[in-house]
Amino acid sequence: MRVFFSLVFSLFVVDAFAQVPLDTSVAASLDEVVVTATRTPRSMGNVAIPVSVISSKTLYQSGSLRLNDILAEQTGIQVIDNFGKGIQVQGLSSEYTLILIDGEPLIGRTAGVLDLSKITVRNIRKIEIVKGPSSSLYGSEAMGGVINIITDRAGQNNTAIGLRYGRFNTVDGNLNFSRRFNKTDIAASLNYNQSKGYSLKPNAVQKTVEPFRRSTQTLSIHHQLGDHWKAGASFRANSSHIDNTIFVQNLGSTIASKGFEKNEEYNFAPYLQFNKEQKIKSNLRGYLTGFNAVQELAVKNATGGYDDRFKQLFARVENQTDWQVAKNAALTAGAGIVRETVRSNRYDTASTLRGNTIAYFFTQHEQKISNKLTMIGGVRFDANQAYASVWSPKIALQYKPSEKVKLNLSYGRGFKAPDFRQLYLNFTNLAAGAYSVFGSEVAGAEIKRLLAAQLLDQTTSLIGSLSALKPEVSGGLNLGIAYTLNASSHFTANIFRNDLKNMIVNDIIAFKKNGGQIYSYFNLKRALTQGIELGAQQKIGQWIQLNAGYQFLYTADKEVLQSIKKGEVFQRSLSNGQAYRMSLADYGGLPNRSRHAANLKFNAENAKGYFSTIRIMYRSRWGTSDLDGNGLINRSDEYAHGNLQVNASMGLPMNSHLKFMAGVDNLFNYKDVQFLPGNPGRTAYVDIQFIF
């Protein structure tokens, strides 16, 4: 508590230096131009789709290093620690959110999760967050939403060096460079990030987080070729290296193995753009990205060990043309081809190539029907080689009854393509029960092979349902209202509902004679997520800004809801161990979902740039795993504890060239060894920036 008060106190001391008032009204933020919601530049207040922006200033003042740091502080978003730091938007898990860098998708997911801690936020201009299905513009994965990281710093014309030191020997060094030469803009950045890791259990032989080091290099060039033509390219390379010392307890005996995990990723995006007097704009873009992951573990005094190789390649050519048809009508059309390949020893041998080709087109029409009413309609079609094709429509309406009130309504369909794992995985675990998992495209052949070898015992009724996987699809409805009381107060509310079907789950198709189970993938599950998101922004006096956010979230597996209604679901009492029938109220929904999440952010800043922030994030209990044998979240001991996390920071700019900041994350040192291994407890840091 003392730390907290001294921080609050120091805040006012810092404020006492303030002399000149600032002009940063809340309403001004609505004029911010965003590009992600409609793939065209629009001011945020004029977009009928839930969208929010995180500015580079917020990123700096929050002391964020990696993408997960800042997203964890946003309303309606949870960062879930499972196969890396994944994101949950509107209750949809990580595989259903598309992550873009400058409009191009990032690849390299593990079990569907894109690890956000791979992405540095020290070299970017802003982050745009769109909620609800956006497959009508972006195709696969844009079901829960789209996060677009915008790096363009071309106009800044400076060189900045940032250095950070924090607990657990966390070091982050960053160099950002941007220069304008006549008609050419060049921007480059280097980032290095490391930590020695930590142990949450004091005497554990194995660290909770192993030592790692990561680096990112970017380079972008934009050149104005004439009045109407512009060309450019951006390049990004990203790598991470994790030292692994793993102690596996195998039935009483401890096996030590040492190794490493290495992830490398690169992106290259050239473009050629034609732009004529705001009338027509056409952009031809190429995109090539690769992801290589290697994991090696050698067991001491033993042969074999673990060797995992995964190589993914994604190449795309796309044209998008925006045409201002009339003063009140804008048309966007685009088409492209994607080629995606994977080589991995998780599927076959590391040299066997698996691939998919996608051809797609999309179109969007924006019509201003009256001064008060705007309508956007769009549709995208994705034709796939490896799985069924899919249409993704979207419609959005914005109605402004007055200057102060905006009503937004949108409905869209989202989809997620079956991933390579679901199509091609060919995995047999010899250690644990000799079970096998076969992707839908290889399961048939594998079953035949086992049958011919007389290794198959019996098949389940599901074997008849083995067929080409369909994409998972969702329908998402968003109904929002924004109310601007005055220049100091702004309120928002958004009701959302997402209905997911054809969700891919694995299930048993057969049993082997040795007792091992054989799994494959099916479009079986239906689920829903719904809730409400509330936001309030309030400016107090000249220097203080308050932001509050809240999300109520309800999620459910629809099949489970039906079974509960039919009285077919049971649970076991904690007190007497006896089973009884489960009611709808007992059902905790999908795992990892918190029913309530709230945040309160307090920011003070004066004209000289002295600032102080306190950010309080609350998350109610969330389901972890089943303990009473019914496979569902229902009993009180199946939840992780709700918790409060408080982060604070303050900044002391010396002059226009030198800025200091310091902060403490997780001020009250909240820890949960079992369910929050990615949270190391209280972490303090200091940060210095030189700007030339």
Place this chain on the structure above:
Amino acid sequence: MRSSSIIGSALLALVVFQACKKNEAPVAVPTLTERTISGIPADTIVGMVNGQPVGAGKFTFFSFETNAVVPSTDSNSVKWDLGVRGTTIITNGGNSGPGAGGAFVYVGTFDDLKAVPKDSVFRQDNAPVSYAVPNSSNKGWYVYNPVSLLITPIPGRVLVFKTAKGKYAKVEILNYYKGGITPSATASDTEKLKNQRYYTFRFAYQADGTMNFK
């Protein structure tokens, strides 16, 4: 003296009971026993062989009629109704024993099952290929979590037994660990192994040979 007073009070109860419900048939002396049994060892682990935990390989036999464990020397008799070894549950019938036993898994609560349904089919043991009570995760009475390595009885599964002597019983397995307490998911493997294979269950046994559990 003592037995006559029991008979006397039973008669009295009968009279009182009948007085209350004049229009119903006479009610017999209760023949239904309901019990909760705890700490039945089921081939508890004695060591490791080739990295796999092993027990002595012996079943523990139990009689619903006497509400007691039956010595394994009586395994080839109709004195027992239920046998447990690890997660395997056997009946005194089929190729497991000389009795008339069999079983099936009923989906519902223990109290839901007020009588054995008329059209019930009692399955027979055909060890080791199949058992009256299927012995695999999520198929019969338990679910195995490959992450926490814990065995949990599935709620809403009642094992309906035909006993060695052809009578009926219903069983709800409550727990698979010592003291009726499942170790925490974060407990050590040693603790999970040391404390497993101890059954806690409740049963109702109908001694009158009818299919009623009332």
